[in-house]
Amino acid sequence: MVTARISQARRSAEENSRRLGNQVRSSEARFRNLVESTRDWMWETNAEGVFTYSSNSVFQLLGVPSWEVEGRRGSDFGFAVDLERAAAGGGRPDR
CATH class of the missing domain: 3.30.450 (Beta-Lactamase)
Incomplete structure (x- = not known):
């Protein structure tokens, strides 16, 4: 039972990390586009x-x-x- 909770928490943390990483990359790309176009x-x-x-x-x-x-x-x-x-x-x- 504890192992299952730990596994679930790890999967959730990995998914959050991927999602946040994608958001950061998207934000950086928008900023880079702004800077390069001005x-x-x-x-x-x-x-x-x-x-x-x-x-x-x-x-x-x-x-x-x-x-x-x-x-x-x-x-x-x-x-x-x-x-x-x-x-x-x-x-x-x-x-």
Whole structure:
């Protein structure tokens, strides 16, 4: 009896894990589609200020392919002052 309950709980947990995994993948695909279809430059940096993601729109804006941006800092492209102001203003460079 206990073994049957454990087996049922395991199957239920596995099904929930599959369902949640599918939801996450679907959400990621929608977000990726949004980011890749906008003309705005989207990026992500780590705590050290190194780009960990850059959308392809960076090429139209800076003339640099996204793969060259990733792994580098904003100061490598001459906009360190803007990044410092953005960090001081809670992510808004216009403060």
